[in-house]
Amino acid sequence: MEIEIILAISMFVAAIAALLAGYPVALTLGGVALIFAGLGIALGVFPEPLLRAFPNRIQGAMENQVLIAVPLFVMMGVILERSRVAEDLLHIAGRLLGRLHGGLGYAVVGVGALLAASTGIVGATVITMALIALPTMLREGYDPRLASGTISASGTLGQIIPPSIVLILLADAISNANQSASVSAGLGPSVVSVGDLFAGALVPGLLLVGLYLIYILYHALFRPESCPPVAETGAEPLNIREIAFGLGAPLGLIFTVLGSILGGIASPTEAAAVGAVGALLLAGLRLSGDMPGWIRISLTAGLLSLLAVFLMAGLFDLRVNRSDLSAVDMTAIAVALFLCVMFFASMAIGLLALSRAGQLQPALTSTASITSMVFLILIGASLFSLVFRGFGGEEMVAEILAATPGGAWGALAITMFVMFVLGFFLDFIEIVFVVVPLVAPPLIIMGFDPVWLAILMALNLQTSFLTPPFGFALFYLRGAAPDDLATADIWRGAIPFIGLQVVMIGLVAAVPALATALPALAAQ
């Protein structure tokens, strides 16, 4: 074997061994790669100028317009979480559905699906639900396995249901892979956008929600003692206002953001900004209960002015850059301008309200921390790929995949298996940045649809995070669950949901239209 190949393989093995030491993943990946690059330079088999190109890679990430959506969605999720909007959602859904057999279970699945934006990275959903819903479920006599399985599975829904942050990162990686595949296979150019991936993930994601709900329904019908209704607590019934604000406002926000991306109206970055601003205003309202009235009034006015200004843009022609401005147009533009000023002022007041509630500093620090974490992984992983490529590791992976018995499907199966195992100890983000660039181009050249491939990978990793003993969701649940819930119950509870995941992966593999039909429709 050539020395480059030996170095490439030992680098991969060394990286995995070093990762187990528990040092930050981004730095481990980059550091191990650099040590091997040094070895390669010393042995004369690594092109040293390649390393000089590294800052250009960083600058590429800095100028990437698609990835700007990531910190904005993180901000939206963190603000919603900090302001307890997410908690309210769970409380209200639980109280609305609680009287049914399995009602709390339905609420958990539904809220897990809605909180997609705030998760996908930190397992915040699993922790939130484990802290709020799990104690109630156990107290009301839910089968601990059903309760913990529902919570950990619903927590992973955030990975697959748009606007998931990891889907944005996956879209970036798959789109690059698709480009390099088209170049090396001499195909025409084709683009994979974040919107495509969101549209592709929507149907499988919702079907998965459906499967989870059916599983709970099955329990409610045939084992009603495993998921009893909530006993009357004598608490005041929810009034319409609470429901409209607690349930309607976040729902409206999420549908606006998702709808404008899927409908092709706005780019993910633009929609994410609207989402973050909306979250800021809603959070301000939620937290301003005992603050001076003018704060509430101006936040409400800000939300209304945002709606009004977009409504006006639909009714009038507000474009400024034209010569035929009539008096009506001028007036409309002036009103719109005034509304915009009001809207930006209310954003500032939203920040003030959060700050008065003591949540601004933690929310922004957390946003900066999560964003830095994601992009440091991108930087470390791109150094790793750069060196791996310098050793010719890319061709090696392509050759291995091509030589797999069973042709293209064999190659796909082995890729999925490796990703599943890596999912035990690596996060979705690391796998997206390290593994996808290596395996996706050859698979796309073999004829697999890039969107379909990405959705399969996402479902596969989501399953991996649910699988004992190493699944991430189970770890998060273990950390947040009461001690008297046995770990064995958490593990056993996850197994039926893993079964549902496998069914879903099989469905998408057998019927690619589940993932590809909606993006194709949206493209028209």
Next chain:
Amino acid sequence: MADLFLLLGTGLEWLGYVSAPLFLVPIGVLLATRFFAAPATVLVAILDRVSGIALGGAIALGLMMLFAQAGVVVARYVFGLSFSWLSELVTYGFAGLFLLGAAAALRDDGHVRVDILRERFSPKGRAAIDLIGAYFFIFPICLLIFWAAISPSFVRAWMNFEGSRESDGLPLLFLFRTLIPAFAALLMAQGLSQALKAALILRNERTADSLYAQGGGA
């Protein structure tokens, strides 16, 4: 003006050489604890503070990104306008957010790690891993980024105050490019701080569970 910046650059270069011995202090703490413990503790406080200031900058830039992107949306969808400078403000805010925030995330244990085995290590074992990681991973990566980023084209960018390629863009591209070496320097400084903390923990000069600041992470 250009002469002034050249002078500044040379000054920073000398500052780099002068502060290089600081990177030996963690080893000093291990070898001659009594002599190095007190200065190391002071250095940790200073370096953590520097990361905190950079975090403040990252947060301010993150808010700028939010406001500017909201402005882009309103300008485009309501008034049919687009401004390169506004879009560039978004990009600059975004890049500054993650590049300036990385050091504080290291300080606050915000960077993900594989914790399957880590949970079984003793606090001192974890400290030892952090000490090794700083020297073998953080310092080499940051040095590479730093040396490769300070290229002739980077110097030219400062000499000419390189601005945007768009006519209505910001004249600040040279500052944007400076974020890269700044990121490397900040991360390296925080890496040094973590190495110092680890060395102090290994020599019982610091409580074993204080490797990372509390409450900053996710």
